[in-house]
Amino acid sequence: MLLKIFSTLFNYNYQVVRLQTTVSKQKIVTLGTLVMIPVSLWFVSGFYLASNLYEVPLWKACIIGSLMAIAILIIDRAFIVLAKDNGGSEIRNFRLFIAIISTILGSLALDLIVFSGDLEEYRAKKLTELREEKKKQFFDENSTELKRYFMEREQARMSLEDADSDLVSEIDGSKGTKKYGEGPAAKEKRRRLKTAELNFAKMDSVYLSEFHRLETEADSVATTSIVKENGAVLSKIKDLHYFAFSDMFSGFYYLVICAFFFCLEFFPFKYKSKTAESLFEKMLYAEEKIGESRLQTQMAQREEILLQDGLFGPRAERLRQLAGNHSNIRKIG
Helix, strand or coil: CHHHHHHHHCCCCHHHHCCCCHHHHHHHHHHHHHHHHHHHHHHHHHHHHHHHHCCCCHHHHHHHHHHHHHHHHHHHHHHHHCCHHHCHHHHHHHHHHHHHHHHHHHHHHHHHHHCHHHHHHHHHHHHHHHHHHHHHHHHHHHCHHHHHHHHHHHHHHHHHHHHHHHHHHHHHCCCCCCCCCCCHHHHHHHHHHHHHHHHHHHHHHHHHHHHHHHHHHHHHHHHHHHHHHHHCHHHHHHHHHHHHCCCHHHHHHHHHHHHHHHHHHHHHHHHHHHCCCCHHHHHHHHHHHHHHHHHHHHHHHHHHHHHHHHHHCCHHHHHHHHHHCHHHHHHHC
8 A cells, every 4th residue: 555655656657666576665665654754744843833833723724734744745755756876966965955944943843842831931031021121111211291290299298298397396386486386377387288288189199190191001012012022933933042042951952852853854865865776766767778878879860861961962861762672782782
């Protein structure tokens, strides 16, 4: 069953393949199985990154993952069916580049899964700090009126304290008219105290109203900032790498995952380039060489005909007919 599937995948004639040696059939199945490894990795990576990093619907994530898997399948299939002699260093280097890209994407998806809990805690702490920073920045940039109201309230407070002190001093006779008790002067100072109390209450209300307004706006601005930061893809990737390399163990684990993905991605091509050609592959390449030899023979014959036409003109065709007639050859002989 697998042999038929992978023969179709590599565009081999199954009726021919099934008659080949065991080693040839085993190699086709092995290469097909190995190709499925990077294809599966690209599907999982594409699906997870689309659904969790970009937060697209599941059906779109499935389509994205499938398209990425099909793309790497087409690329790897081209490498597998390519003859070793036709590859060269450019093909090898390009496949190495593809493996590096796949390693980055694949390890990113797995790292997001492995570090998900710790990463969420790290980002929550970071977003809290960012929220406070944005609030402070907003207050610093928009607190001119608040500072003015604060100074006016402090002046009203000082006036209230002075009025209260004057009233107490007047009543106990230590200052003012020097008369103990609440006389006309004390009543006047009590009236001033009530006026100061009303003025302070007014200024305090104005100050608190402005403070609450600024606080509400600062909360809104800070919330907008952290929502954008939390949803930004590059921010999530940066936070992942900051957290992964925050200590030696996490960094080592991150590098191990990258190396693991690279080996899985590059292994099919390495296996293809390092194993000996099977009898079936040699037969395919021999068939190609024979066809090429036939083509060269036909081209040489065509060039000879053109040369004869140039030398003999209209008589060339008649001469070729005579040369091809064996009975004429015998007569001449």
